[in-house]
Amino acid sequence: MRAAAEEELARWTPELREQAAALASKSHPNTEAALRAAMASPHRMPGHAARDGARHPVETLKFFGLEPTMTVLEYGPGAGWYTELLAPTLAARGKLIVTSTDPQGPPEARPTLYAERLDLFLKKSPEVYGKVERALFDPSAPELDLDGEVDLALVIRGMQGWVRDDSVDRWLQAIHRALKPGGTLGIVQHRAAADADPKESATRGYLPQAWVIEQVEAQGFKLAAKSEI
Numbered sequence: 001m002r003a004a005a006e007e008e009l010a011r012w013t014p015e016l017r018e019q020a021a022a023l024a025s026k027s028h029p030n031t032e033a034a035l036r037a038a039m040a041s042p043h044r045m046p047g048h049a050a051r052d053g054a055r056h057p058v059e060t061l062k063f064f065g066l067e068p069t070m071t072v073l074e075y076g077p078g079a080g081w082y083t084e085l086l087a088p089t090l091a092a093r094g095k096l097i098v099t100s101t102d103p104q105g106p107p108e109a110r111p112t113l114y115a116e117r118l119d120l121f122l123k124k125s126p127e128v129y130g131k132v133e134r135a136l137f138d139p140s141a142p143e144l145d146l147d148g149e150v151d152l153a154l155v156i157r158g159m160q161g162w163v164r165d166d167s168v169d170r171w172l173q174a175i176h177r178a179l180k181p182g183g184t185l186g187i188v189q190h191r192a193a194a195d196a197d198p199k200e201s202a203t204r205g206y207l208p209q210a211w212v213i214e215q216v217e218a219q220g221f222k223l224a225a226k227s228e229i
Helices: 002-010 014-025 031-039 048-055 057-063 083-091 110-123 159-164 168-178 198-202 209-217
Strands: 071-075 095-100 133-136 150-156 179-188 190-192 206-208
Touching: 002 110, 014 083, 031 057, 031 083, 048 057, 057 083, 057 179, 071 083, 071 168, 083 095, 095 110, 150 168, 159 168, 159 198, 159 206, 168 179, 168 209, 179 209, 198 206, 206 209
Parallel strands: 071 095, 071 150, 095 133, 150 179, 190 206
Antiparallel strands: none
16 A cells, blocks of 8 residues: 555646646536546546546536535545545635545554545645545544534445444434535445345445435435436
8 A cells, every 4th residue: 555655646646636726726617527527637646547437526526516626535445446536626715525544543544545545546636636525533433523514425335334233323423513505415326136135245345225224314304316327
């Protein structure tokens, strides 16, 4: 992981940093223009653009109502695929907050590894990621100190982890508290068969759609729309 981060850091020439700074400082007329500029930018990690055709990020984020002026919470940024698009889109007029465990946690713990990976990712480019805020949480008792601050919360291919950790209700409650009145929770999830056992299908990253909706609505949310994007 550290070797890969060093290799990626070496790619950041002064010219690339200049391009990245220009991208992050620009105010675009609308969400689609901002996202498409981010998608076309060389700041993205090599190989990430290859997934654009399958993930449809512009259509997905527009469906969730993303606006460049919003405060957005990204749960579980992982290797930063969506963070690369969200950070420059929100840098000029909005705010991006990403969840993270403690990168200084126990070195043998998987959450520490994930946090260190995120730390390396964000620090490589202050031009793009310097304004990104981190919401640290304890994986054994997830809480977010963001009451009523967030316009849009994104959980993209991450809910299966909550099932595996028996933390579905706790995370949904924490996100509900973090959202402003009328705020939106956007979930992207690989879909299991309708009659699948969520505990079993979650081990492979899949969840039944109706079950997901039931769990979310049980914590005070209301289904506004769903899409096959």
